[in-house]
Amino acid sequence: MTVQQKRILIIEDERPMAKALELKLGHEGFEALAVFNGKEGIEELKNQKYDIVLCDLVMPIADGFYFLKNMKAEGFDIPVTILTNLSQDEDNKKAIELGAKDVFVKSNTPISEIVDYVKNALK
Known part of the structure; x- marks a missing residue:
């Protein structure tokens, strides 16, 4: 499978961050889609296959903990x-459990480092 075929789901309520990740990952040849809360993330997983998920923890409507619990419950x-x-x-x-x-702290992690992490994780 080539990098162009790898799909990344971004769950991030800060729209500028979500868009920056989506664009940067897209420029690297990934197919990236951003949604804005954990509930939307679960619905997206039901509709499409993804190879990796990047998820914020604190979001309105449904946070990252909601997403992690429901992702597991949905199989x-x-x-x-x-x-x-x-x-x-x-x-x-708790997120690891x-x-x-x-876990990356956004304020301490440049987007380029996140992209490099995704590339290595999907090798």
Whole structure:
């Protein structure tokens, strides 16, 4: 499977961040789609196959914890990486316990580093 065929779901309520990730990943040859809360993320997984999910934790309507719990309940087995502004170990630990593979603090992580992480994760 080539990089052009890899699909990335971005779940991020901060629209500028969501759009920046979507554009940067698109420029790298990925097919990326942004939705804006965990409920929309679950619905998108029901409609399309994705290879990896980038998910914020704090969002209105349905947060990242909602997404992680419901993704598991729905039987999806897709790697999820959390992108959050929370640097609290308790929240990060909870996300990992719910199935997230990694956690990045957005304010400490350049988008280029997130893109490199996605490239390596999907090799």
